[in-house]
Amino acid sequence: MAPQRVPRRRTVRRLRATPAVAATGILVTGLLSLPAEARETPGPAPLGSVAGTAGDARYEPGACPRTPEPIAALDGARCGTLTVPENRAKPGSRTIKLGVAIVPAASAAPAADPIVWLAGGPGDDAVGEAKMAIDGGLNRDRDVIFMSQRGTYSADPALTCPNIDEFNARATGLVYDAPSSERLHVEATKVCRDRLAALGADLGAYNDIESSADLADLRTALGLAQWNVFGISYGTQLALVYMRLHPEGVRSVGIDGILPPSTAGSVLTWSAAKQGFDGLFKACADQPACKRRYPNLPATFERLVRDLEAKPVTTTVTLPDSHKQVKVVLDGGALVNWMTSATHVAPQVPRALDELAHGKPQRIAEQWAVAKYSPQAMGRTSHGLVYGVFCSEWTPYETQAEAVRGGRQAFPAFPASVQAQAPQLTFLRPDCDVWKVPAAPRSIRDVTKSDIPTLAISGSFDAQTGAANGPYVARTLSRATVVTVPYEPHVVFATSKCARTITLSFFADPSAADTACLKGLKPPAFETGP
Secondary structure (H helix, E strand, O other): OOOOOOOOOOOOOOOOOOHHHHHHHHHHHHHHOOOHHHOOOOOOOOOOOOOEEEOOEEEEEOOOOOOOOOOHHHOOOEEEEEEEEOOOOOOOOOEEEEEEEEEOOOOOOOOOOOEEEEOOOOOOOOHHHHHHHHHOOOOOOOOEEEEOOOEOOOOEOEOEOHHHHHHHHHHHHOOOOOHHHHHHHHHHHHHHHHHHHHOOOOHHHOOHHHHHHHHHHHHHHOOOOOEEEEEEOHHHHHHHHHHHHOOOOEEEEEEEOOOOOOOOOHHHHHHHHHHHHHHHHHHHHOOHHHHHHOOOHHHHHHHHHHHHHHOOEEEEEEOOOOOOEEEEEEOHHHHHHHHHHHHHHHHHHHHHHHHHHOOOOHHHHHHHHHHHHOHHHOOOOEHHHHHHHHHHHHHHHOOHHHHHHHHHHHOOOOOHHHHOOOOOOOOHHHHHHHHOOOOOOHHHHOOOOEOOOEEEEEEOOOOOOOOOHHHHHHOOEOOEEEEEEOOOOOOHHHOOHHHHHHHHHHHHOOOOOOOHHHHHOOOOOOOOOO
16 A cells, blocks of 8 residues: 655765766776785675576666656665566566665665665555655665565566556546446456556566565575565565565564555455544544534544435546646545545645535545546556455455455444445455456465564554554564554654654664654644634
């Protein structure tokens, strides 16, 4: 589950060919002319600058992975490609290429064990998230490795499907959970599937088992005795699978916005939505001004879901990039899914709901449509990986009845049509029916039992994966540190200075994460309006 994009900080610059650099070249030439006994012993080659192998996988230094737009955080990165079998279970499988970018540590004396970043999604590209990681200072003491997960934007092949992204944008003008919308949704999924299969992709090979093996091969091919792992959102699911299947060489693991492989699915997303919504509503009720202006906000929200599902509201919004006007339909299902992401702009939520209740849908409609029509939402998500994970690891091990029961338990007052489609996973089961990949081994749902030091960090407003998953995964992680950052949404590393402080202190000493900053955190000042 991908995090919201938010503004972030800090870059590493590429060294330019200045006179000083040229002089350095002359000095090296002079040094090489000295007798052997007078020369210094050269240090180890920089990480990622030397080719290496791991079984059938091979790493080669080379050009940096492609990105949709330049990422300053990658200036000065050491790059290359990891070539791996597409399907390790099939002898003679074709190979695929995964882009690798290594951002050097900011420290002059970095630690020897780098951090590998696992992206959200599924379907997001780790290389594209370099700005988030480096702006957050993750490379303060260590090199940070970004590898494009198989199928993602900077991998070859990239299993992206712009037709699905374009449909998701147009769907903001349709009734969210109508049968006609389902037919169009599944049709777009099938077009994507058929195109990727025609290109020769083995769609059953894009899953956490193969991606975990890719990570293990990368560590070996880079010649690393140890590294650290940091996963966000869906990347936490991959991290937990990886540390269970390939624990060797893992010094520590950080997981932020936690998605346990053993429970991932519709029931989890319903529970997460309930946790995040309740956290935000409680924070409003705890502030006298917010409580006075918006009394009983949970009841208002539930009433809006029921009313809109019975009678959707239609409006138009103007897109900021193109100035094009588009139709937006808000029904109960659309409102629930907007709310799941709106915890990232928590101070606005009470006022936005109140405006909607008083016949002013514009704020919510704009946020709902602009996110879907954004250039960042077009052609970047690997739907081949999305459905490769969902349809092999999630839907085979959760029945439709269980999914619906999860909706009823979390929100018993919602209409049945809303309860039928879990937030973030609309029409998932019929999509998987046309995706046609085999179920992963049942062991993919095993809990991860490990003594690897693990930081399990969440936000109390997280409506996408839910803060309760931190304590849940920690039950079987004997050296886990569980942290919930109050008043923060999904993926706290992206939004909270305190979360970044805790994360960096954990990687510095996995037995002593510094959580002192939690004591000074204050709730957001909610907008109250006129």
